[in-house]
Amino acid sequence: MRWFIYFIFAYICLGLQIGLSPYVRYQGAAPNFTLLAVIFIALNAPRDAAWLGAFGIGLIQDLLSAQPPGLYGLAYGLTAVFVYGAGQVVYREHPLTHFSLTLVGGLLTMFILLLHGWIHPPGPSSVEGGVKLPAIRMSPMLLFTSAIYTAVLAPIAIGILQRMKGIFAFRPPRRKVKM
């Protein structure tokens, strides 16, 4: 994989994510463009590059988010492990593959964010004036909507990216062996 192209790609995806997400929210849920980039990388790159590339995108997203560092890195790293494994047995160009793998990636990310919110809620439970206030957590419905929203966009976005995968040089060119 050409790492220089990867960095430009990650940079553009994260720039799109922070620039676009406030304007394309549905019921507060924004699509996760970076997850689409992770699925694309994990689906096409060799194993080591796929895992590391996905983890790297997650780590940069962590640096831009209000969440503690490591959360998206972990989620995308695990997603890449799954997608790379599944990528060996599925038809990589099929829109249904893109939809289902993105949905699984979205649900995995949702699960990790929910688990984190359950352990460290953004608004912890407190006692105010003798009354116990419940903790404020991220809404599971919001995360689920975001996962579905992203998965719906996947066939289009990954479909376009699949046509451009040549510039990433995911697989090194085969050498001709002289007999």
Next chain:
Amino acid sequence: MPHLRFQHVFAGLLLMSVVTAFVLPVKYSNRTHPEIQALFAPVSVPVRAIARRIHDAVAPDSSSDHRADDDIRRENQLLRSELSRVGEQLHTLEGQVAAKKELGTLGEYTTKFSVIGGDPGLRESLQIRGSSLEGLKEHMPVLYTDGSGIVGEVQRAGVAGAQIRLITDAGFGSRDAAGYTLRAGFKRYVTENGQVKAVTLKTPQVLVQGVGKNQMVIRLLPMDAVTAAGLRVGDVAVLDEANWPPILKGIYLGTITSIEKSKATPQFAEIFVEPQKALIRLREVLVMTKSE
């Protein structure tokens, strides 16, 4: 000798992520958090500008004000007369000086920053084109550009960017480790002798918590107090918090959009409050970089 393979390195990276995300307290993990928001401005700013134009043309933000048309017409009439009076005064103000004067004393303590983008996750935060080199520090209050209300506070600031946590972000206002909270009182705008006046409602100071989706909730006001104060939809929540600079006391937080009995504790009300604008889509903000 065991061979260190890529799987082991990768497992180590994931383990480190688990530690920083789940084990390490947020105040420590945030310290190791480099701020790189400004680096993404060349992509996010033009994308945001295009998205804003399309959004404003296709699906502009709707108002949270659901009053009857007659009430609005009556208020419009009063505001028109008020506007002509204020308009006379406004003629004396010019350009930047006018804007500064309009902002009042707050202008002396604040610096304007442009917004680069929103949160890449599902939290409610803004990335701004500012840095610690410009004096930005944690917990600095952030206001609308006209100084008319609170937007949030600086969550993190570094050399290459800063992040604002919005008042509507889930959990904002809940008591944090440092004891910071967000408390409010209530005001109602009434018209007397053709002039619009703000009247403070007699309610106890209440805790306001962000719940996401551009909303905040108040859960600690007894239903009796709601009835006694005559609190209703359209009244506004204003800042009444000792931890925030005194100059901001009484500044706008949001407008009440619903008042219901709490399902968990029926003796208390559950009041939803919404800011006048979608905070996640603000283009510029004022940060209170100087203290009084």
